[in-house]
Amino acid sequence: MKYIVEMENIRKSFPGVVACDEINFQVRKGEIHALLGENGAGKSTLMNVLFGLYQQDRGEIYLRGEKVNITNPNIANDLGIGMVHQHFKLVHNFTVTENIILGIEPVKALMVDTRSASSRIREISERYGLNVDPEAKIEDVSVGMQQRVEILKMLYRDAEILIFDEPTAVLTPQEVTELMKIMRGLIEEGKSIILITHKLKEIMAIADRCTVIRWGKVVGTVNVSDTNEEKLAEMMVGRKVLFDINKKEANPRGEVLRIESLSVLGSAGTHGLKNFSLRVKGGEIVGLAGVDGNGQAELVEAIIGLRRTDSGKIYLHGTDVTRLTTRQRINSGMAHIPDDRHKHGLILDYTVLENLILKNYYLEPYSRRGLINWDYVYTHAEQVIKDFDVRSGQGAEASARSLSGGNQQKAIVGREIDGNPDLLLAVQPTRGLDVGAIEYIHRRLLEQRDQGKAVFLISLELDEILDLSDRIAVIYNGELVGVVNAAETNENEIGLMMAGGRRGAVA
């Protein structure tokens, strides 16, 4: 038996798209097999078919050489397939044990027998070096620990084929190293792992083989030892990718944004912002690194005026803007590329043209005496579309919804930069974009910096922060851990700071 999983000619279509088109995919027993592709390439769909969340339109699945029909996740579980989803599926006010046994509770005399379950979980945890306390409540443990609970959940169900969906997206670099160690341990115990990812570094670090998917089709399967990041990227994108960003020396000038001891109350479940201070000068990119949910959202909303501040001040060009409305802040030179482009960036039912005037429709020459000057707006939109390479079926009159993610983002970036801002707040500006669009947006951000604008980059992608920033601030638990010069730091140091370690303690 060579392959533990074989998927043959799998096809799965949704209205309007073919997510998987005649995909062939094989996993050997005892290997870590990476599934690489850009967002929307079809890798998650393929795995959801394997896990029984979707039914394929055509094609067959063989497990251990036998043909199987996986119509729902319970069957997948019975067949020894387990999946750690990108967004964990845990009950927050339950203990680790309660979460793990959920759905298959052992019963003794009409009572749930948590004690025996708990001791078994402890045993598994020790065997794989997971270091999980079965009695801890989920809401009290870190994200990395929650992920290990998900892994335990699979192991408790005797899964042999483990699917990890973008497992490192929520982890600090140290936690990633830890996870890789765990994954190797799992392989030694005879498990097989499918790793869904779009991060090349991780594949090179841990996977044995890699299958690349593009536009719902398999581009190829390669041995990781025979390839390198450049080749994988080329397979993934379909053309050569430039990795190095051509970055000139920064030339910082006067201060544009100053945040002084800002405190903000958080939404339920997340940390607020505590006594946060930071300065961003013109001509520099300041990156804010941190694990998701450590106060970034609150900070951004406070800066653009969508969230009330508790105490502290925000200055733009030395003027206190803390009490100004969002519109007044925009008018004093603030631009914002939001992380959720569908929720905060675009009005999807509006055309590209209408979206491009979202922040200045009421100003001349876009409108006069309350009447929109559609002719001018149209010509202006054509210009922005050309300048920022926004591609759509019907040009300016295409609905924003019909654009691809990359082009939607380019439209937003175009709108924000077109307003000629002094401060550009870029929040996860490349989230979910393909490599080409990422390159493009990075270039635009650097261009803004070189023109003397202040760029405040808030991102969960550490690579992005390291590549673009001149200075890097790290946020943890709503507090500023420290600010370092990008040239004098490395991933390791930032990673430790992201976990709350002060700089002094690191050096």
Added chain:
Amino acid sequence: MKTKLRVKKDFLISISAILLGLLAGAGLMAVTGNSPLEGFIYLFRGGTMNIERIGNTLATATPLIFTGLSVAFAFKTGLFNIGAAGQMLIGGLCATAIGLTFDWPKAILLTVIAVASLIGGALWAALPGLLKARYNVHEVVATIMMNWIAYWAIYYIIPQHFKGPFLETESQRIPEAASLKVPWLTDLFSGSFINLGFFLAIVFVVIIAFVLEKTTMGYELKAVGYNRDAAEAAGISVNRNIILSMAIAGALAGLGGATFYIGFASNMQIGVLPAQGFDGIAVALLGANAPWGVFTAAIFFGLLHNGKGFMSAMTAIPPEIADTIIATIIYFAATSVLIERNWDKLKKINLENILRRKKRGKLAVKAGGER
């Protein structure tokens, strides 16, 4: 143009809803042992067979145009104005009170009445808007409550201050000078109760279409309706737009109330929430929230309402069938999402068939060549 595709699709959906509704009606006529064809002929003739009936159809449609516009306008900002009935009552009360109190020349009196009913309706709807903006009270709940407040306010005010000569339950007839009916128009339509309200309705269809398409105000209102969060992040005041949208919706319904009580009717009765307020929801749905769509849908509804009497007089079909048809059309319009999805599916199947046929054709050619 930029919205042509969308408009075409909306139009197809509305037409499908109407056809499905008529089909259901035909089924019912057949089941009750009548000829559907005969039924429909009398139904439509009843609304159109002479100039008087056409006039009546337009007169019936007039308040529906206003309430339809009202609901559609609020929809555009993402709000559900279910309180058009109450706003109509307040508009009607303003109109009736002024009409019965002042003895001015017709032109001045009607202008004042129009402005007053507009403001009355606007204020009546602005309050739920304010509650929504300030305290996040859902506008559906608030506007329903406002309906009943209006209902009981009328219940008290009319008998107390404007009591009719014979009945406790209705107001006096408004004087000639305060009526939207004018002799030349009545004569033109040979005695129909069409009135100036219809022209006012056309004016407002044009105004609303203009506001929505050409002004910054319309742009803002629609932006808030489509995506509140993005509008807010772009610096648009969501709360201000919610109140404004409700006020405009209320103003339209208020005017609709005036055209109903001093145009279509000539006095106000207590204890009735005007059905036109709720039919406005259906009109807006069928008209796909577009001003001219609303206009067309209102006239279609006016036709059905007007023709059903004639149908039941000329055949054995009960008039309730017409109401059922209306209800079914509303049902299909409301589930237009389903219709839309099926349209897409139908198109896809067609496309796939065509592709397959082409492929087969090619293969056949190839095979032929090989032979």
